[in-house]
Amino acid sequence: MNQSARILVVDDEPQIRKFLRISLNSQGYEVKEAANGHEGLAIAALEKPDLIVLDLGLPDIDGQSVLEELRVWSQAPVLVLSVRSGESEKVKALDNGANDYVTKPFGIQEFLARVRALLRQGQGASIEPTQRISGPLCIDFAYRRVSLDGQDVGLTRKEYAVLAALARHAGRVVTQQQLLKDIWGPSHSGDSHYLRVVVGHLRRKLGDDPSAPRFIATEAGVGYRLVGCE
Template structure:
């Protein structure tokens, strides 16, 4: 039975979502503020976190950042806001997805299932990808560049894995979205550009003149091997 930590200060929402999730076979633990959420995260050891943004004590942004320091467990942000700045910030600090209130039970369950499926499929793989100067461990979800470990978010890791698995292959934004976010992606295609920029800032010597994660004009992106940079 998968365990979900539900972090929401509205008791009415907690009650209704808890009933829904339990009916679908999930074990649910609730937290009503940010401090309680972090304490229960360590004790409950959830498989997924549903995290509201507007919380007492510590807000959802801070809770998300604290969780990401110790775990890669999937986090879906719950927000009453529909502003792009909120979505971009949530993704940047490590959230795996977001859903805007009000949402339907069907939509929430679909998001949960999709995020868990992607996360579990990664855990089942036991291989490494080596493409000098990069080394990726798909089980430990670690990345080393020139022997030095680099801390990537879930989607940064997935995008790098996609590109590095097929050196020289050009991936369009739509192709990347389909592989990383899935068919039910509701955001803007330029979200890919944002993640590519963040990724370059972490793995390239000069992000403004990338050598490995290369833009193919009017098409998309590709991973260029070190041998091509000589």
């Protein structure tokens, strides 16, 4: 991980910006700051940060609009940091291109851990179909094979599709709606029970405990995240 990574903080609260600046500087990161959405977009275009921390309640334009604009021309990881804790707001932000979502008030150690995970993800870029994830859980995308601790794991087509979708965004929340739309089709975007059944089967085959996940973590009401493979 690049400890000199450049991080842009877009938040209208000076005390939050100061707190984050001090915390991130202490980890060796370079921090840029913006107090509103327009300033944030301008700095993002000029400085090309490695990660953007974005508040949604900005004084000039809503953070969701900032996200949509960013995703037109930037693939920098975005960590939303907001007092908005509603499920619909989280889902909207993730569908608009956010990589992660932390609700205020927040614990700084968890926040820094999520920053590190997103920076690793950004450096790794997306996983190409010819590549593989190696480790206790090994996924070979070219041959559509999965093994756990060296033993092959037999998966159905849907089980593999869900696991592969999570693996291609390892460490990032993938929303239920996105998984349903991509794997079952647009007409099934509301059929969350299909997804719950498949994830349940995956967890059993991987020996994964949902209360203490080794591989598949649930973001309640939002989606799933592949952990331990970032």
